[in-house]
Amino acid sequence: MxxxxxxxxxxLFREGIKSLFADNERFNVVACxxxxxxxxxxxxxHRPHVIVMDIAMPDINGIDVTKRIMxxxxxxxxxxxxxxxxxxxxxxxxxxxxAGYLLKEDAFDDLIKAIDIVLQGKIYLPEKLSLLVLQTLHxxxxxxxxxxxxxxxxxxxxxxxxxxEIADTLSISVKTVETHRANVMRKLNLNNLADLTRYAxxxxxxxx
Amino acid sequence: MxxxxxxxxxxLFREGIKSLFADNERFNVVACxxxxxxxxxxxxxHRPHVIVMDIAMPDINGIDVTKRIMxxxxxxxxxxxxxxxxxxxxxxxxxxxxAGYLLKEDAFDDLIKAIDIVLQGKIYLPEKLSLLVLQTLHxxxxxxxxxxxxxxxxxxxxxxxxxxEIADTLSISVKTVETHRANVMRKLNLNNLADLTRYAxxxxxxxx
DNA sequence: TAATGCCTCAGGAAAATCCCTAGTCCTGAT
DNA sequence: ATCAGGACTAGGGATTTTCCTGAGGCATTA
Numbered sequence: 001m002x003x004x005x006x007x008x009x010x011x012l013f014r015e016g017i018k019s020l021f022a023d024n025e026r027f028n029v030v031a032c033x034x035x036x037x038x039x040x041x042x043x044x045x046h047r048p049h050v051i052v053m054d055i056a057m058p059d060i061n062g063i064d065v066t067k068r069i070m071x072x073x074x075x076x077x078x079x080x081x082x083x084x085x086x087x088x089x090x091x092x093x094x095x096x097x098x099a100g101y102l103l104k105e106d107a108f109d110d111l112i113k114a115i116d117i118v119l120q121g122k123i124y125l126p127e128k129l130s131l132l133v134l135q136t137l138h139x140x141x142x143x144x145x146x147x148x149x150x151x152x153x154x155x156x157x158x159x160x161x162x163x164x165e166i167a168d169t170l171s172i173s174v175k176t177v178e179t180h181r182a183n184v185m186r187k188l189n190l191n192n193l194a195d196l197t198r199y200a201x202x203x204x205x206x207x208x
Numbered sequence: 209m210x211x212x213x214x215x216x217x218x219x220l221f222r223e224g225i226k227s228l229f230a231d232n233e234r235f236n237v238v239a240c241x242x243x244x245x246x247x248x249x250x251x252x253x254h255r256p257h258v259i260v261m262d263i264a265m266p267d268i269n270g271i272d273v274t275k276r277i278m279x280x281x282x283x284x285x286x287x288x289x290x291x292x293x294x295x296x297x298x299x300x301x302x303x304x305x306x307a308g309y310l311l312k313e314d315a316f317d318d319l320i321k322a323i324d325i326v327l328q329g330k331i332y333l334p335e336k337l338s339l340l341v342l343q344t345l346h347x348x349x350x351x352x353x354x355x356x357x358x359x360x361x362x363x364x365x366x367x368x369x370x371x372x373e374i375a376d377t378l379s380i381s382v383k384t385v386e387t388h389r390a391n392v393m394r395k396l397n398l399n400n401l402a403d404l405t406r407y408a409x410x411x412x413x414x415x416x
Numbered sequence: 417t418a419a420t421g422c423c424t425c426a427g428g429a430a431a432a433t434c435c436c437t438a439g440t441c442c443t444g445a446t
Numbered sequence: 447a448t449c450a451g452g453a454c455t456a457g458g459g460a461t462t463t464t465c466c467t468g469a470g471g472c473a474t475t476a
Contacts (some may be wrong), residue, residue, distance in 0.1 A: 010311075011316075012221075012314060012315070012319065013224060013312060015224070016223070016224015038323075084416060099337060102218075105219050105220070106220060107223065108223045111220065111247070159402065173262065192370060193401035194365060194366050197402045199407060201406070202416050208292060208410050
């Protein structure tokens, strides 16, 4: 019997997946978390074999939660789950220690397959994503990582704050905010605020 | 026995909800659609009592689908479903003819309640949303509606295209694009491209 | 016929952004 | 102890974008 922890901020989705698992006698959903903090707590309490983890969540994003759980309980198998297969999200999730990843547009059977495979110590990725990951590794974009300050600026920018407001919020100069912004744009190869906003949403830095 | 058509672009979500409905003998999920076009076809084929409709979909957004279905089969009861309760989305969905609306963060029991209530000819809204709608009605923002051209420009802007590129794409002047953009900003009370991008995503005009 | 709304465009002022440079602070390695 | 490198900070000036105002053509409608 495989114990599963389900992490997603949408109750309807959690209930649905739980109901699907209930039809399968090999799995037991021992708990559900609706956010990153709760996920950490429930992982500690239940020590599940597998965690199915959404990426975009209001408090802590799935990537950071994964890092912390893999640090505390390295034997846990984590399967990432999100709506869109953004290159950086998927690779960062794998680098954070996730053993598998799939999209919400995939079938429940795929989730079962993914869990079986990660329990064997292997990595599970849908074809679509494995190509993407290989491509990303090839272009060496994996090392692209934002600093804390840059991430904060991106969050505020994508939330609709202007450069002046951000400078005020962070108590730094407008020029500094501009620098952070420009550095992020260059690092991530983005062209404008719309690109940056979509990036922030895809990566769970903000909610739409 | 209530026949239900399920419309959502994520298979995992569809399967989950279907599984939940399967536990309830009063409902029968007669079909599932993964997009707007398919929803129209399956609505025509099955004439379900109730349609549970996601808003953000790759081909046609839920609001337009709702309009067309309500036009063809006015007796159908449609319950809108989305991740975030954006004022304009909810009100536009209701104006399109939906009889209820709920969020993915709500419980399945709420969905059942919603269906029961809309089948009685009433409107179902969670408290959170009803307040929002009242507020929107009060501030008279319901009449805010984008023209075709404006919508197209918003789509392109939120997709990351620059003003010059859009002018080229639509074969119009840069100045005209600027005007459309400014009009949208004023209509929707947005301040910058980040706000506009999030609006476009929330309203299903583009995918993140 | 007027009136209204949509789409189209332009000029000029104001604001934001981009490009380049550069300083400080801190950490880790030699 | 010193040095290298990254993170964070910031300014000057050029460039681009945005904002505001005004306006003509065209279709639909009253």
